[in-house]
Amino acid sequence: MRGMIKGALAxxxxxxxxxxxxxxxxxxGGYHWARTANPVTVQLGDNVDSRWDSFLVSTQADWNKSxxxxxxxxxxxxxxxxxxxxAGTVQVCNSTYGNTGWLGIASISITGxxxxxxxxxxxxxxxxxxxxxxxxxxRMMVTCQEVGHTYGLAHQxxxxxxxxxxxxxxxxxxxxGGIVGGFNYGPSNQDPNTHxxxxxxxxxxxxxxxxxxxxxxxGAGAFREPGDTPADWGRAIHLDGNGRPDMYERIExxxxxxxxxxxxxxxxxxxxx
Numbered sequence: 001m002r003g004m005i006k007g008a009l010a011x012x013x014x015x016x017x018x019x020x021x022x023x024x025x026x027x028x029g030g031y032h033w034a035r036t037a038n039p040v041t042v043q044l045g046d047n048v049d050s051r052w053d054s055f056l057v058s059t060q061a062d063w064n065k066s067x068x069x070x071x072x073x074x075x076x077x078x079x080x081x082x083x084x085x086x087a088g089t090v091q092v093c094n095s096t097y098g099n100t101g102w103l104g105i106a107s108i109s110i111t112g113x114x115x116x117x118x119x120x121x122x123x124x125x126x127x128x129x130x131x132x133x134x135x136x137x138x139r140m141m142v143t144c145q146e147v148g149h150t151y152g153l154a155h156q157x158x159x160x161x162x163x164x165x166x167x168x169x170x171x172x173x174x175x176x177g178g179i180v181g182g183f184n185y186g187p188s189n190q191d192p193n194t195h196x197x198x199x200x201x202x203x204x205x206x207x208x209x210x211x212x213x214x215x216x217x218x219g220a221g222a223f224r225e226p227g228d229t230p231a232d233w234g235r236a237i238h239l240d241g242n243g244r245p246d247m248y249e250r251i252e253x254x255x256x257x258x259x260x261x262x263x264x265x266x267x268x269x270x271x272x273x
Contacts, residue, residue, distance in 0.1 A: 026169065026195075027203050028154040031108060031259070034115040034208040039070035040151070042213045045091040047076030047083070052094050052123060055136075055143045062144060066197045068204040069151060078120075084225040085109055085118035088214040090150045092143075094123040097228050101268035103127050104142040106149035107226040107260040109252070117212045119150030120226050127265050140190040141175035142263055144168035149261045152203050153196060158241035167193040171241060173266060223252050226260060230270060233260040244269040
């Protein structure tokens with residue numbers, strides 16, 4: 001009987017652990033938009049076509065549910081092929097970037113150690129035009145996650161094959177959730193969850209004496225375009241749950257750097273650093 005009780009207790013603990021979301025401690029290196037007051041009003045530049053419009057609109061609405069984010073969606077200000085950054089904004093682009101191995105990348109340009117001055121998101125139609133990824137769930141999750149990175153969020157979890165946490169900031173092989181390939185992935189990973197909003201509140205709990213949240217049409221000259229390959233992104237500084245480099249750092253000049261997060265397609269991407 002005692003063994004049966006201990007076994008049942010162990011199963012209960014395991015189930016609880018599987019169903020418990022991660023704590024809100026997933027800041028991306030302390031990176032944040034400098035501003036003198038909340039909310040953060042960085043513009044989201046819409047450079048996407050009709051296949052992506054609804055997902056970008058939903059992503060904007062999702063992140064604006066945070067008490068500290070109020071980003072307007074505006075007409076884009078960049079060329080979709082290179083998706084070069086525009087200071088004080090996040091430019092979101094889609095195009096056929098080629099068989100690069102990645103579904104999406106988010107790049108942020110940094111000054112003063114931790115202040116984001118511009119961001120870009122690239123969504124790769126070379127993969128989203130295929131049957132495997134041309135689904136609302138994959139499009140929604142990747143758009144939501146890459147935009148979330150540009151506010152200074154990292155991932156809540158980086159194991160692709162475990163139970164979903166119910167947030168787009170959680171890597172997964174099954175963004176719809178449910179039973180896939182005989183495994184129960186649990187909830188959908190298509191939108192932010194409470195822990196994402198809690199982390200944003202923590203990230204933006206202090207104010208700055210200056211601001212980087214200001215549109216400057218000619219302010220991107222100090223930073224190069226994001227590029228499409230690891231050779232463009234600088235040195236690898238982090239590995240995902242499958243052992244692939246998914247974060248890169250490129251030094252642009254004294255006090256200037258660009259950090260790029262990469263969402264690799266299933267089975268794609270380099271190994272090791």
